[in-house]
Amino acid sequence: MVTAIKTTCAYCGVGCGILATPTGDRGVTIAGDPDHPANAGRLCSKGTHLGDTVGLEGRLLHPEIAGRRTSWDRAIAHVARRFADTIARYGPDSVAFYVSGQLLTEDYYVANKLMKGFIGSANIDTNSRLCMSSAVAGHLRAFGEDVVPASYDDLDDADLIVLVGANSAWCHPIVHQRIQAARAARGSRLVVIDPRRTETCEGADLHLPLRPGADVALMNGLLAYCRAEGICDEQYIAQHLNVPEGFWDIIDACDLWSTARTCDVPPADLRRFYELFARTPRTVTMFSQGINQSLRGTDQVNAILNVHLATGRIGKPGAAPFSITGQPNAMGGREVGGLASTLAAHMDFAPDTIARVQRFWSAPRIAEKPGLKAVDLFRRIGEGKVKALWVMATNPAVSMPDAGRVREALAACPFVVVSDCIADTDTSAFAHVKLPAAGWGEKDGTVTNSERVISRQRPIFAMPGEARADWWIVTQVARAMGWRNAFAFERPADVWREHARLSTYQNGGTRLFDLRAQVALSNADYDAMAPFRWGGRPFADGLYSTPDGRARLLPVAQAPLQPVLADWPMTLNTGRYRDQWHTMTRTGLSSRLSVHRQEPLVELHPEDALALGLAEGALARIATPQGASVYRVHIEPGQRCGEAFAPIHWTDRQSTGGRTGLLSRPLVDPHSGQPGFKATPARVEAVAPAWHGFMVAAEEPARPEILNAALYATRIRAGAGWLVEFAGDGDPQAFLAAMLPAGSRIEASDAKRGRHRVAVLDGDRLKAAIMVAPAGSPLPTRDWLVAQLAAAEPESAMALLAGRPATPQADRGPIVCVCFDVGLKTLIATIAEQRLASVEAVGAALSAGTNCGSCRPAISKLIGESQEAVNG
Incomplete structure (x- = not known):
């Protein structure tokens, strides 16, 4: 009997455990791991259908130089020589790595060590810069360390859960199910703050559709209300916080009426939220891309942290601010220093930490300042300042803002290396060298999820063709560049132990990130590693990772909001679809994951669609100063007037339209360097094909x-x-x-x-x-x-x-439940005919919603609409 392999999902930062049972050479059955703390056996649609994506179609299986197959020895020697020659001629800052939250921690560690400690530049940044670097910057400013002070257990203990800029029903479905379970078990209240009325809002106690970019005003107003009502914890503030001069002047200037006007929400709804927050000590505020992907993302993060710090709602069960990440190992990258703005192991570029890390690595030279963040990196490539680039496990030609300019930069770069598991991506089209990397199901290492739980990702299959692990590829290049002893890793456990040693090296309790229990882990124990969370309950003792042990309240004021521009009167918001992931190189392999949203849609409010002469299913062009792309029209009353929403997933490999990366501005938050994907000035116009x-x-x-x-x-x-x-x-x-x-x-x-x-x-x-x-x-x-x-x-x-059978068949409509292939029209008819009043009743009748649960919010919405029709 084949034994199930315990591993971790390849997708979002929830970090669900998986039981994978091989069935032949490249077959596998997937089930949730009931013992994993992140998901307790539950999986969303993407995780459930991982088995559809493990075939070898489209895989890069052999090294290539200039489009021709070559040996690993020649490829490694060529990459090492070109990087070494470029550094010798132009200096360490003339080369760069662009890496990914798809890498394992061991991969990240080796890449970061090579670039910062041996090449001597900090020009290594990650696509995680695009999704959560504002949360990192906010944590550092407030806590002195990038620590998420919450866990999923806090959702079970909370009496109020506030979701800010987080469409958890689609982007983190297992977390959303946990929220709903807590509401059913203890009556927890749910408030959703989002310009769009998404499926996350279904059944929420309150939805605040605030104006994009008004989050600082909202949170400053909340803190002003708490201060006026005596909710601030004055003892906690006195003992554990630093309050800069003038901080309370900014807060006290906020009143409910002006805040409601800035946020463009009814004052009564705003008061209801403020009152609910004030009387509920056990509150978790979860935030994600809607907060981070903003030109003022770091200030928005700190406005949330300010509220929790000043009210003492941190370090306690059911009371915490909670940044939830997008990628499976964005957190692992943060831990090793995979961002250009950090050095390693939660250490910055202070002179004493630079010296400490250099001693630990016995590095010949070390980066002495932060490197180029993602947007600046590709700008410098386009300017000819960075002349050699290595892209690992990501697709910046699609995912970066102003992606057309990114492609121009890649085309102009003298030397581009791409290591990926996919042979042909929009980015690898510009590669001079392509290196075949292991894919999910072949990787061997660790990942860290949003709640700081470290889990093993274990191989299910042997690596196909000549594919190799990313850590191995980087190690071989480092050895070929002359640093054999420093990169003498023979297995991922070797890398893990060094990573753990660095986390504790001369730490002395100054950083919460400390893996000292892992330092002497044997190879066997590494293989058998069970999921564990580092850091315990952060800040429960009121001590923070700052020189004086106090957290900092940050004075942040609401910036002027984007005016309506005559040439660009709409505001474009971008994001994910429920069943797709990033640029669809993996999820696009599954026909079952493609049925929920079969085309890239531009979602418009009915009034905007009417004014533009657009009907449901028509075509429309979204244009911005950066570019234009065509989408299918979907009329959605949950959109705010004057705003459009489009997905991020479609690329040249799947479509001539839907290229959302072309449209966003290359403007970034001044503190984090994170692009502002959520509010791009745009114009929407009808397209009239023949x-x-x-x-x-x-x-x-x-x-x-x-x-x-x-x-x-x-x-x-x-x-x-x-x-x-x-x-x-x-x-x-x-x-x-x-x-x-x-x-x-x-x-x-x-x-x-x-x-x-x-x-x-x-x-x-x-x-x-x-x-x-x-x-x-x-x-x-x-x-x-x-x-x-x-x-x-x-x-x-x-x-x-x-195009139809001789005997007519019922039209089931667009698929809502992917797991059981249940369509919209089938659901509507069954709910009405059987007068079904709950998601559970629908599940009993049609099985819809009983497996991964990703469709449950949509079913709940249909039930509500059916009841409104009956009562109306």
């Missing part, structure tokens, strides 16, 4: 250059094949001819009316089918044709060309 259509295909269709011939085209996995949506101008015949594969064709065309239908057969099997009609004309539903790709005997030619 025709539209779709194609289903059994084999991967349409190279990106063919898709680019259309005005809009996007492709996803669907069932046993692919689904391509498209629209265009002019005569569609050339586009259709390029799209369709070879095979026996049956056709029905009416050129005069602009209707074309073609099915391609391979014997009796459907190979592809394409449907085209004038823009605005209806097309058949996609599900039935997608199902025919897997049918042993497809229906008649007439049925295939009609």
Whole structure:
């Protein structure tokens, strides 16, 4: 009997434990680990379907130089020589690493050691800069150390949970389920503060749809209310906080009415929130990208921390500010020093810490100042100041703001190395050297989640082809550059022990991050490591990691809010979809994860859509000063007027539209360097194609250059094949001819009316089918044709060309429950017909919502709408 392997999920910072049972060479069944403290056996849709993403399709399996396969020895020697030559000619700051929260802690540690301690530059930054570096900067300013002073257990103990800029129902579903469980068990109240009415708001006690960027005003107003009501803990303030001169003057100047006006929320709702907070000592305030991804993100973080510090709601069960991270090992990167703004092991660039780390590493030279943060790094590459770049496990050509400029920089860089598990990404297209890295399921090391729990990620499969672990790749390059003894690591446990030793080296209790119990861990104990949380309950003793042991209240004032600009009258907000991850190189492999949102949508308030002449399902172009991209329109009453929302996931590999990274400004928070993705001035305008259509295909269709011939085209996995949506101008015949594969064709065309239908057969099997009609004309539903790709005997030619079976079938609508394939129309009909009044009742009837739970908020919303229809 095959034993299940305990490992950790590849996706968000919740850090769920997984039981992975191999089933053949590259097969695996996935279940939640009931013993893991982060998830207790629960998994969201992405984690549940990890088994769909472990095949070798699209994998980079061999080293390449200039697009040609080579040996590891030659690739390592070439990278080492080019980096060494560049450093010799232009100095250490002429090279850089751009790394990722997808790396394991051991990978991060070796890369950071090489760059900062041996190359001698701090030009190593991470894509985590884009998602949580404002939280790091806020923690450092307030606590003296980057410590998240909370755990998921605090959610179980809280009487009030405040979610600020955090769509937990979609982005951290297991945390959201834990919040809902706490509400059911102890009656905890939930307040959601978010410009959008997301599924996280379903069932919340209060939603405050504040104006983007008004969070400092909101939190300063809350602290002013607490001070006026005598809620501030004066004893705690006197004993444990430093309060700078003038701090209370800023706070006392905030009144409820002016705060409500700044935040653009009803004063009664604002008062309700303030009163609820004031009378609930056990309060957890969770915040995520809506706070961090702002041009004033660090101030927004400190405004939240100020409230918790001044009211003494920190270091106690159920009372804490809680930054929840985006990536699986963003925290591990923070611990080793993977950000350009920190040195190593929670140490900064103070002279004594620089000397300490240099002694520990026996480094020949060491970085003496912070390096280039992500946006500045790519700007310097474009200016020719950084001449050699190594990108590890990330896709900046898509994910960086002003991504068009990033691509120009990559194209101009004299030497680009990309180590990745995927062969062809938007970034690797610019690589002079590609190095095959291990993927999830092959990695061996540790990760740290949002609550500081360190878990093992264990290999399920042998590494395919010539793929190697990232720590090994970096180690080999370091040895080839002449530092063999300092990088004599032979296994990840060796790296882990050195990382643990550095955390405790001459620490003396000055930093909470201290892994002294791990220093002498044996290889066997490392392999068997159970999840553990470092730091205990931070600040329970009122002592902080500052020179005087006191936390600092930071005087932060609300900055002027972005005015409405004549040429750019809309505000663009960006974020994630429930079932996708980053740039879809992994989740895009799963057809089940593609059905929830099959295209990149621009979400608009009905009033904005009406003013722009846009209907549901139309096409619209979002333009900003940085670029433009086309999206499908979704009308969403939960949007604020004047604001648009678009997803971050689509790339050139999947679509000609939806390229959201092109649109955001390359402007950053002055303290953290984090880009402001949440409020870009934009313009939305209608796109009017002459025709539209779709194609289903059994084999991967349409190279990106063919898709680019259309005005809009996007492709996803669907069932046993692919689904391509498209629209265009002019005569569609050339586009259709390029799209369709070879095979026996049956056709029905009416050129005069602009209707074309073609099915391609391979014997009796459907190979592809394409449907085209004038823009605005209806097309058949996609599900039935997608199902025919897997049918042993497809229906008649007439049925295939009609796009529907001879015997009509019920239209289930867009899929809501991915796990059980339950559609929107099925849910609506069943809820109404059976008068179902709870998510549990819907689960009993249809199974929807009973597995991963990611669809439960959507089901709850449908129940509420059904009840409103009955009562209305």
